[in-house]
Amino acid sequence: xxxxxxxxxxxxxxxxxxxxxxxxxxxxxxxxxxxxxxxxxxxxxxxxxxxxxxxxxxxxxxxxxxxxxxxxxxxxxxxxxxxxxxxxxxxxxxxxxxxxxxxxxxxxxxxxxxxxxxxxxxxxxxxxxxxxxxxxxxxxxxxxxxxxxxxxxxxxxxxxxxxxxxxxxxxxxxxxxxxxxxxxxxxxxxxx
Numbered sequence: 001x002x003x004x005x006x007x008x009x010x011x012x013x014x015x016x017x018x019x020x021x022x023x024x025x026x027x028x029x030x031x032x033x034x035x036x037x038x039x040x041x042x043x044x045x046x047x048x049x050x051x052x053x054x055x056x057x058x059x060x061x062x063x064x065x066x067x068x069x070x071x072x073x074x075x076x077x078x079x080x081x082x083x084x085x086x087x088x089x090x091x092x093x094x095x096x097x098x099x100x101x102x103x104x105x106x107x108x109x110x111x112x113x114x115x116x117x118x119x120x121x122x123x124x125x126x127x128x129x130x131x132x133x134x135x136x137x138x139x140x141x142x143x144x145x146x147x148x149x150x151x152x153x154x155x156x157x158x159x160x161x162x163x164x165x166x167x168x169x170x171x172x173x174x175x176x177x178x179x180x181x182x183x184x185x186x187x188x189x190x191x192x
């Protein structure tokens with residue numbers, strides 16, 4: 001091999017290696033998986049007959065947003081979100097963004113409201129969304145104001161964007177974690 005051919009081979013190798021390295025760096029920077037989602041756990045031990053509806057409501061959110069994901073808590077682990085069943089009206093008590101209690105109230109179910117929509121709506125409160133009253137069926141956070149015939153459990157584009165924004169800082173900056181005192185979030189009871 002001549003010196004000229006050796007130089008060409010070396011240059012070709014460097015170009016291929018550099019191209020591969022730049023490609024990998026670009027793929028990592030552009031990949032949504034590069035930023036890990038905040039994982040919130042929920043406990044359905046007290047959810048009684050609503051366990052399947054809660055899992056379905058959590059799946060709706062998991063399919064709708066990338067910055068936060070809802071997963072069942074492992075047995076014995078403390079969950080971020082406690083799900084309970086009672087005879088009252090559905091409601092959510094937030095203690096901080098991503099933490100709180102959801103009550104799957106039988107009163108609304110007895111009146112004909114959809115259990116999956118209720119679960120997704122109440123989880124929306126835990127994810128930082130307020131009620132939107134009155135509102136159309138296309139808005140998950142319109143809650144009961146959309147009427148008994150509304151069974152839409154899917155958040156609209158604005159609701160999805162708000163939840164993504166609520167959890168963007170958590171995934172990108174440890175100094176601005178979603179549950180830190182620096183994140184001004186007022187605990188609140190939502191009754192619907």
